[in-house]
Amino acid sequence: MYKLLPFILLFFVSACAPDNVKPVKPAWINNPEQGAVGSCTTHVKGRHYQEDLAISRAREKLAAQLGVEIASVQTISEHVVNDKSYVVSDKEIKQSIKNKTVKAHVRATWHDTSQDELWVWVYPVN
Numbered sequence: 001m002y003k004l005l006p007f008i009l010l011f012f013v014s015a016c017a018p019d020n021v022k023p024v025k026p027a028w029i030n031n032p033e034q035g036a037v038g039s040c041t042t043h044v045k046g047r048h049y050q051e052d053l054a055i056s057r058a059r060e061k062l063a064a065q066l067g068v069e070i071a072s073v074q075t076i077s078e079h080v081v082n083d084k085s086y087v088v089s090d091k092e093i094k095q096s097i098k099n100k101t102v103k104a105h106v107r108a109t110w111h112d113t114s115q116d117e118l119w120v121w122v123y124p125v126n
Helices: 005-015 047-065
Strands: 036-040 069-081 084-096 103-112 117-125
Touching: 036 047, 047 103, 047 117
Parallel strands: none
Antiparallel strands: 036 117, 069 084, 103 117
16 A cells, blocks of 8 residues: 555646646737737846837838838847856847838737747738
């Protein structure tokens, strides 16, 4: 009887363990019918900045689809001192718009909690 006790306890503990089910991505992430999709992983300044960056990336893609010329340069530098990492990121975006205004609305958002990645779908508005 005592030899079976560890196996019985292991069975009950494993039966109560939470399932690690990966969240299913919405179809619009890989195939936005109209518009553009942008994403952002964890942001140092919090969820609000993560959402702003995801929207900004989606708007850049949408503007490029609609004929706006975009030049984007990002510089990232990382310094490691005594097992601490310091990252500095600078981004410069130049847009050339010729008599064209691009307006966009957010159609949907999805937060992948397993990877803390926020996805945003924007579409053009006239």
